[in-house]
Amino acid sequence: MNRTSADGAPPVTSLDFDGTPVPFTPGQTVGAALADAGIVSWRTTRRDRAPRGLFCGIGVCFDCLVTVDGARSQRACLVEACEGQDVRSSDPDEPLPLPAQELPPHPESQTHPEESHG
Numbered sequence: 001m002n003r004t005s006a007d008g009a010p011p012v013t014s015l016d017f018d019g020t021p022v023p024f025t026p027g028q029t030v031g032a033a034l035a036d037a038g039i040v041s042w043r044t045t046r047r048d049r050a051p052r053g054l055f056c057g058i059g060v061c062f063d064c065l066v067t068v069d070g071a072r073s074q075r076a077c078l079v080e081a082c083e084g085q086d087v088r089s090s091d092p093d094e095p096l097p098l099p100a101q102e103l104p105p106h107p108e109s110q111t112h113p114e115e116s117h118g
């Protein structure tokens with residue numbers, strides 16, 4: 001979404017945050033765009049489930065982690081917002097889904113070679 005303001009201000013574009021368009025001004029970080037939109041917390045701590053969002057704002061504390069275009073654990077305060085970017089608040093500490101693969105047979109389900117010859 002591109003909008004040009006009548007007063008000559010920079011065009012406002014939007015990223016996608018958990019399915020909701022969030023406007024930003026070119027040059028803003030994802031974290032700044034979220035904060036400007038009133039979104040101040042987008043994840044929780046693992047143990048206490050305490051809300052987290054921007055804290056240091058300079059890439060030091062790692063409180064602002066988000067998933068950006070599939071890349072997990074990105075610091076929202078450092079990633080520049082881009083048009084159409086897919087930003088998700090999903091917990092970056094959640095285990096990744098296992099890739100679909102064939103599991104090896106369980107050892108107890110295998111027949112010992114000597115047993116198979118009777």
Ligand code: FES
Pocket residue numbers: 053054055056057058059060061062063064065075076077078
């Ligand atoms: S707010 Fe501290 S690393 Fe992003």
